[in-house]
Amino acid sequence: MKQKLFKSLPVALAALLIGGSAMAQDSTPVSRPEFSTWSIGVNAGILSPISPLGGSNDFTNWKSSLGYGLYIKKQITPYFSLRLDGIRGKLKGDNSEAYKSGVTINDGNSAFKTDLSYAASLNAQVNLFNIDMFRKQDAVQLYVSGGAGLAGYKPTVTSAAGTSDYAGDKTISELIIPVGLGAKFKLNDKVNLDLGWSVYFVDGDNLDGTYRNNNKDKFNYAHAGLEFALGKGKQLAFHNPVAATYDExxxxxxxxxxLKGDLDQQKADNAKLRSEMNDLLKDSDGDGVADRLDKCPNTPAGTVVDGSGCPFAVVKEKVIITEADRKVVAEAIKDLEFDLNKATIRAKSYTTLNRVAALLVEKNFSLKLAGHTDSTGPAALNMRLSKDRAESVKAYLVSQGANASRIEATGYGKDQPIATNKTAAGRQKNRRVEFTLY
Incomplete structure (x- = not known):
């Protein structure tokens, strides 16, 4: 029963591993880097019926023989993998030498040779020292391993009576516990040089065909081989997530x-725009006409001037505003548009503004311009923008002949909304310049 259980264990675990891999592939996010997680390896080396972790077996002189093996490995994380190993070879020893204590063994058997038909085991492999802050792919890797499995072997013993099979034609099967360590050297993205050494502890005292005091036998396997990564992508075993996180x-x-550089550049552009606007609206003599349009600079304070900044006689007359006049102003308000976050009037607004300017010249009306914004952005910036936009409309009307002294430009920022600022439509209504004739 025990033999059947251990024979089926590697197959069951391998099937489980393959199924788990398929589920992992189905659930892998698209953005995750693609790694190679499956690999196969072949190796050859020296088999010896001895262990520095537990001494020799039942013969005083052990001999080295050729062994060979292969494995298939699934890398679960960069530091942990499961590996299904299999090795074959010969194990030899005799009693031609005494133990170091001087004791010799003479129990009838003088030598043995065991045909190791198979030693199959499922091992957990843990990678060591695979962390480097500044390198995402390591080139050298140390590892330790341990697991369990089943070995099948046929011992042959030599005695004074000759050579005979210990168990006849029967292949003995015993539980084995392998532990090992090794080093891998990445030759390229798909091939590694694998150097390793494992000690196999056997759950029985018949590996050498000799039973003595139930001292369980052991053997070791030192090997060199090549490991071949399967699939696309770099090897997960050599991936360094610490360095990858550092790169991110x-x-x-x-x-x-x-982004900070972009923000600094935007601030510089805004400062330049404010400087240009200040130059555009500069009114040194305070007569309401910008210097660039003032044909009579340095007029005394309080002097009533015309659209060109020159004094003229004030004629008081009764102001009569008709519905037609209000319609001209309403159309100008409706068509008025500025560049985004600027006080620059768009050309499509000129036609109706020209009509307002003609109306002011013809009927000598006074006009109040009130600039407003929505609640988006800092209050100080909104106040300045609303004032600049009102002044920009005033400057344009004056450039078309309107009397600057009869035009008042004021900014109210976000303080006088006519609609809610919680919707885009409401904010659009709040961004306006109001025209009031009087």
């Missing part, structure tokens, strides 16, 4: 630095 953090910092 570095990329995030570079992105933040780039």
């Amino acid at each position: 953090a570095l990329a995030a910092k570079q992105t933040a630095d780039a």
